[in-house]
Amino acid sequence: MTAAEALGLIATFLYALSSLLLYRQFRGQAAPSRAVLMLPGGLAVATHAVGLYFLLVTDQGLRLGLFPVASCMAAVGAGLVLVSSLYRPFQWIGALVFPFAALIIPASLWIDTGYTAHPLEHGIGLHVLLSILAYAVLVLSACQALLLMVQDRQLKDGHIRGVMRLFPPMQVMESMLFDTIWLGQSLLTLAILFGFMYVDDLFAQHLVHKTVLTLVSWVIFAVLLSGRHLRGWRGRTAVRFTLAGFAALVVAFFGSQLVLEVILDKT
Known part of the structure; x- marks a missing residue:
């Protein structure tokens, strides 16, 4: 297993965990707390970002195909949710963004669309x-x-x-x-x-x-x-x-x- 795959799987698990914790709070009719969002969510984004480096950077250039770029967008979006949640009630958006990130990471790792890396x-x-x-x-x-x-x-x-x-x-x-x-x-x-x-x-x-x-x-x-x-x-x-x-x-x-x-x- 490559570093990108190992880190991607960890990030996927953390995003899924964050989503589950958010949805459990929704079911309990409680506003999602920042702690639930920041702890596993922050670890997910950090792991995702490092995994993206190993996935995108190659000797031939950057792999910017369909799913790797979608994974980048998911990482940036999740990071923005975390930062925005420090001063605005953006926790709700995490319930949509985190599940998407958990789905797109495996696609970026194992679905090959034939994109050739370019400098x-x-x-x-x-x-x-x-x-x-x-x-x-x-x-x-x-x-x-x-x-x-x-x-x-x-x-x-x-x-x-x-x-x-x-x-x-x-x-x-x-x-x-x-x-x-x-x-x-x-x-x-x-x-x-x-x-x-x-x-x-x-x-x-x-x-x-x-x-x-x-x-x-x-x-x-x-x-x-x-x-x-x-x-x-x-x-x-x-x-x-x-x-x-x-x-x-x-x-x-x-x-x-x-x-x-x-x-x-x-x-």
Whole structure:
């Protein structure tokens, strides 16, 4: 067993343990404590990060295929949940992010899509790093939007049920949503700018769909943030725009990489 596999299995166990502890608190109708999130969750993220180093860094360059990059996004997202939980009630998002991380790590270790490792120039590496950070933050936005959608629907029905009674007020949930969108949009803007600066041809045949869909996502989030500032958009409008922008990003990267690596074998 390689170091990447051993560390990945440990991280998977710790993420699963964190998820189980969070869900047990939900069943007990108690707000999830920071300690439950930080102790096994922090160990999971640290182990995951070290395992990713052994998985991604090779003599030929970086392995940035479909599942390894998804694993990077999961690690960054889980780390952001931990840091954000120190000053905002983001523990709820861990109940969505940690199970995803536990599922994606084995896929990154043992599903080979045929991606060939490549060396990255400094500018391209920065573009990739910013893209991963932007995707991870906007994943948290999408998770927050899903929770807000459930909360809004129950409020419209006039009855808050189950664990939703433990959630922060809707105004706080919306504030947290737009905080993550602002951060994600800023990182996505930088990633796009560095892409245009350092990628020779962003509109090459194997990048055109990814580029166009990423720009579509950027426009959707820009419209949402403008609508929030100028017209006070909130509630279902904010949720719909957030999920639409995130869906465009998912198709931009994961859809394009799936086609390139699995169907066309262009990596």
